[in-house]
Amino acid sequence: MLRLGVVLILLFGLLMNKAYADDMPAEQKLALAYLDAYSKNEFSKVEQYYSRESIFEDKTAKRKYKGRYRIINFLKRARSGILESRFQIDHMFNSGSLVVVIGSQYYRGPGEQFGKPGKIIELAIPGVTTLTLDMTENQVKEHIDLLDYQTMTDQLLTQ
């Protein structure tokens, strides 16, 4: 009887998860698929989300790249040597094709480019990513990051 109860609860959980995923707007699903490839450095997948007109901008670092080729080049440079990276999403919402993702970007890798040579460092940088999507082409027209680099600097101090 107890076992049946557990099975029913698991089944219910699965169904609810499915319902939740089905409820998710198509825009948020596309954003998740893109951010998954993006955070795992799967560049051959990521580049399919960009066109020649796509914009990638970090407003807090005053960096801006236009076009698939330049964006991928930048990402490859920025991520070289990284051992682990992921995107922790705290909250996501959208208004049409504008998707807002609040969360943290997590990195583990060599400290060279952060002034910590010979050390493996860990960073969890809070921030906001806004994506403007092209829902016909399943692409990202604009990726804008706002990142809390002060928190990053504080984290580096103790490593």
Place this chain on the structure above:
Amino acid sequence: MLRLGVVLILLFGLLMNKAYADDMPAEQKLALAYLDAYSKNEFSKVEQYYSRESIFEDKTAKRKYKGRYRIINFLKRARSGILESRFQIDHMFNSGSLVVVIGSQYYRGPGEQFGKPGKIIELAIPGVTTLTLDMTENQVKEHIDLLDYQTMTDQLLTQ
């Protein structure tokens, strides 16, 4: 002895708070002062933060106003009848004069403009506010909101 300990802890707490406030970048202090007046509907204070060139935009509602006069007019209309409003800040950071505020905007007021006539409704809308400041004039050049209206709609369903 115990009492002295408590006093010392309290004193330490006060000093730490002061240190924290002193540590806060001037940009974040200005943002807080502005958002305080903004959320309390102190329009005579709020309007001093805008110039004729200021932009107020809600990207998720596709609304945009330019100039002190138009912005204040919009705010007065939007807030009319509101009984209580405040801004709960979960995280704030800045990069120079660009300040990012992650949090929720809380409202309590008549439900008329939300399709709930005769009812008092309560809303806590999660979102991100980015402010571009003019630190010489102590003004807000650009106020951009990204608000989770789906969560708002969900909250209205049960009221």
